[in-house]
Amino acid sequence: MRYLLVLLLISPLSSFAQDKEIALIPQPYKTTVLEGELLLNSNQPLYYAEDFSTLSALVYHIPGLQIGNSELVKKVKKQHQQGIRLFKAEQRDQVDPQGYLLEIDQSGISLKAHDREGMISGIYSLMQLSYLNNQEKLPYIQILDKPRFGYRGLHLDVSRHYMPMPFLKKYIDLMALYKLNQFHWHITDGAGWRLEIKQYPELTNKAAWRSHTLWKDWWNNGRQYVEQGTANASGGYYTQTQAKELIDYAALRGINIIPEIEFPGHSEEVLAVYPELSCTGKPYTQGEFCLGNEGSYQFMKNVLDEVIALFPSKYIHIGGDEADHKHWKNCPKCQALMKKEGLKSESELQSYAIKQIDQYLKSKGRKLIGWDEIIEGGLPEGATIMSWRGEEPASKAAKAGFDAIMTPGAYMYFDGYQTDPRTQPEATGAYLPLEKVYSYNPIPKGLAKDKEKHIIGVQANLWTEHMPTYQHVEYMAFPRVLALSEIAWTTQDYRNWKDFNKRLQQHYQVLQKLDVNYYRPSYNVSSTVSFDSLENKNTVILQSEQFNPNIRYTVDGKVPDAKSTRYNLPIELSKTAQINAASFIDSTRVSPVETIDLDVHKAIGKDVIYKIKWEGYPAKGDKTLTNGMKGGLSYADGQWQGFTKGFDAVIDFERREEIKSVAVNFMQIPGPGVYFPGEFTVLVSDNGKNYREIGSIKNQDGTKDPSLKFQKFEIKLPKAVMARYVQVKATNPMKGYLFADEIVIY
Known part of the structure; x- marks a missing residue:
């Protein structure tokens, strides 16, 4: 466990909350936060050792910091105990060879390091603290820091x-x-x-x-x-x-x-x-x-x-x-x-x-x-x-x-x-x-x-x-x-x-x-679904990239609104269902509606006979296609199984079952060579030898669009059939990867 010493004396005079005081990135090795603050609008003299003379220019780039006279110090004297000081670390300071010691208190700012690299790191911690505190003031603080990697x-x-x-x-x-x-x-x-x-x-x-x-x-x-x-x-x-x-x-x-x-x-x-x-x-x-x-x-x-x-x-x-x-x-x-x-x-x-x-x-x-x-x-x-x-x-x-x-x-x-x-x-x-x-x-x-x-x-x-x-x-x-x-x-x-x-x-x-065009966290809702095969139950976790998301959802097929149930705890459902969820700011929806299909279907837990073996992406091995779990946004998430020679798998129900529909989700993202199948076909058999086709779909989607897409290839029968074996086949005309996540049978 990390030993982090944080001393915070609660006072109505202090405007520094604990989380703000230690918000540096990367996290320092050891931080001690004290009561008090240093205003940046009063001129501070700048003293620096000869080893750090070229770095004094960086201190002038710290936003809000007002600097008065500057002086190269060859021998530290009593008058150099106030202001901004860039001095060599001594043995008693216990500073790592690549690290630094930053102290801010009523005397001003003291930075100590053994070399330029450590001093620069300390200066940029100081710069971050200024940005984080609106370039107006700094907390009284002591930071003893060092890098993990050179x-x-x-x-x-x-x-x-x-x-x-x-x-x-x-x-x-x-x-x-x-x-x-x-x-x-x-x-x-x-x-x-x-x-x-x-x-x-x-x-x-x-x-x-x-x-x-x-x-x-x-x-x-x-x-x-x-x-x-x-x-x-x-x-x-x-x-x-x-x-x-x-x-x-x-x-x-x-x-x-x-x-x-x-x-x-x-x-x-x-x-x-x-x-x-x-x-x-x-x-x-x-x-x-x-x-x-x-x-x-x-x-x-x-x-x-x-x-x-x-x-x-x-x-x-x-x-x-x-x-x-x-x-x-x-x-x-x-x-x-x-x-x-x-x-x-x-x-x-x-x-x-x-x-x-x-x-x-x-x-x-x-x-x-x-x-x-x-x-x-x-x-x-x-x-x-x-x-x-x-x-x-x-x-x-x-x-x-x-x-x-x-x-x-x-x-x-x-x-x-x-x-x-x-x-x-x-x-x-x-x-x-x-x-x-x-x-x-x-x-x-x-x-x-x-x-x-x-x-x-x-x-x-x-x-x-x-x-x-x-x-x-x-x-x-x-x-x-x-x-x-x-x-x-x-x-x-x-x-x-x-x-x-x-x-x-x-x-x-x-x-x-700093006018950085950074990626803003999305309001879009995403989900993580886990299936408990013993209890035949789905557990759904909803999240967004917001730090404190406000997600509302429905399970009755309706579009969620400000009056819908607010998501607080994982949702547990033991039946086939559809969850609709979206993010809100106050009463206004600020994201698309995310639909999560939960399929508690007949093929869950059944054996899969692979006529064509997966390649490169085994996911969960021979349990992947009937484990009740859907794939997410990445073909490397452990639920998408990859095939290059086409897709051909057989579900064995061990006895004849009524079959009403058969579906498989596939992914397409042409950049890395992932494509939808050319043709999707479902066949059934009673003996595992003689199969009859019950439906086929030809893919109509072109491959010029580089964006990620998902498509459910589904055969719905106008009239149910009885069969023990269900064979699902998909061709691979693009010679890339086919990724499948679950064979869903009702």
């Missing part, structure tokens, strides 16, 4: 959609406010090269510009690059002067910028303008460098020379992910290199190439970092991976003594939907609400204690295929970034979703003051 990262892809420099500075400011310290700048990819490289002018004359503004339009219409200055040129790049300006801007705020230069894959834009570096020698034929061509390595080294001269980061990211090996298999140069070096596979060839770049970076005093594919074929000594394909790559790296940063797609890819996809702009197919983000613990399960030190941090990624503007980036990033900040900073035992959510309510005003 690496606390946020990524931004500017290749798919170029982002303007003022926004990048705002992004850095928001990262600093929430104690993130690593900005992973994804500046090259197939959709556009975004950094000036003086030795290769075509990278910014042409490879930075494409034929269509929106990534999706470009992707679907030829994927062509055009010369800067042509009428349809869309894109942009950052000059080296601009990059240096951003690097310095971030450094003042305690943030290191890690550049990513893709190699050997995701390089279509490079090979379009320098096709001699491809296996074919022709533009627009591949996205991977020819690894048997010495020119490919020389290109990377020349580019890295200019990158290293700009970026002081010890880490240089080279991507290394999703490389297609097919061109290497058929390339005489690549095959000759494999033979010469004794490489047995194209994976080993890729590893060889990564090691060449790693050695070059080491010769320049830098460290290589890449996506977890670089572990295939063997990691170069000292390399670090970003584990995006789950926890297994990180565990594998850590066990082998390599460092890893956790950035799994299921929890840390903020390009996925954060609420009901049916209500949102197009995103990737993933479903990642705020609470799921917050639930993530970056230490892989089962990792030995002595290997945990190799998990050096956590990072969230924003891939911008579907984010054409910076406002859209903000919408997808916030408030999920605040959950990330607490994951990265606060010890696991100190984290609590309800407490975080309570503090978050006060940070909406901060985001509003």
Whole structure:
């Protein structure tokens, strides 16, 4: 349990409620709140130690804080015991090497740390306190704080959609406010090269510009690059002067910028303008460098020379992910290199190439970092991976003594939907609400204690295929970034979703003051239904994303209004029913009506014979289709069962039963390749051998709409039939995934 000391003397003179005083995000390690407050409108002198002289500028950015004279203090004297003080921590202060001590009392503001990083964290805690208290006053408080992880990262892809420099500075400011310290700048990819490289002018004359503004339009219409200055040129790049300006801007705020230069894959834009570096020698034929061509390595080294001269980061990211090996298999140069070096596979060839770049970076005093594919074929000594394909790559790296940063797609890819996809702009197919983000613990399960030190941090990624503007980036990033900040900073035992959510309510005003286009919590009602097979009973929990929702519902089919039953406790029903629910502010409905169908049907608990087995998404295994449970908004929620070769399942009632209707819900979201079936057919049999068809439905829904949809495929019989076996079949003409949640039979 966390030991949290909160001293609060109740007084009518104090305007600080306990929840407001400790509403910082991320949650500090130890907080002591005292009676009293410090007004910000009186001039305070600023004293700072030499180690923190450059940070004094940050103090002037704290809103509302009035600063008088400032002084560099080489030896602390009696007159330096008042005002705003940025001093070195001493042994008696018991400050963590990466932490800080913040004290606010009648003497003013005292901040102590061992180094710049700790002091910056303290300054931004002070800044948050000012925002949270309307930039007028601060509570008397003592905060002793330290980070859980040294690496606390946020990524931004500017290749798919170029982002303007003022926004990048705002992004850095928001990262600093929430104690993130690593900005992973994804500046090259197939959709556009975004950094000036003086030795290769075509990278910014042409490879930075494409034929269509929106990534999706470009992707679907030829994927062509055009010369800067042509009428349809869309894109942009950052000059080296601009990059240096951003690097310095971030450094003042305690943030290191890690550049990513893709190699050997995701390089279509490079090979379009320098096709001699491809296996074919022709533009627009591949996205991977020819690894048997010495020119490919020389290109990377020349580019890295200019990158290293700009970026002081010890880490240089080279991507290394999703490389297609097919061109290497058929390339005489690549095959000759494999033979010469004794490489047995194209994976080993890729590893060889990564090691060449790693050695070059080491010769320049830098460290290589890449996506977890670089572990295939063997990691170069000292390399670090970003584990995006789950926890297994990180565990594998850590066990082998390599460092890893956790950035799994299921929890840390903020390009996925954060609420009901049916209500949102197009995103990737993933479903990642705020609470799921917050639930993530970056230490892989089962990792030995002595290997945990190799998990050096956590990072969230924003891939911008579907984010054409910076406002859209903000919408997808916030408030999920605040959950990330607490994951990265606060010890696991100190984290609590309800407490975080309570503090978050006060940070909406901060985001509003900073003009952040964050995602607003929805009023829409959602439900969680659990079925008790022993009691044949459904229990329904209703919720919305509001902190204190006002939900009213009916069970008689009527539309809920202000007089309908207010939801307070889970609803229990032992029969087939329909619940209608909606959110209200006072007497006004502020959400659509959510309909929850509860089916207590004949097939619950019956055995399922799979003619075609599920693939990839087992859900609850062979109990999924008759467990009485419906799937939710995500195909990864454990109730949707996935099929790629069609759907064919048989229910065995063990005796003849009267059959009136058969239905199955299917999901469609084309982005990740999930489609409705082409044809849905129901057959029945008495002996399990001879089946007769009782109904069929052909899907009329097109697949151009990218939005999430659900459809009940149902056969209703005009006259009931008797049968022991019911076979349900569905075709898969789109060759993607079919997801089914329950076979409902009456």
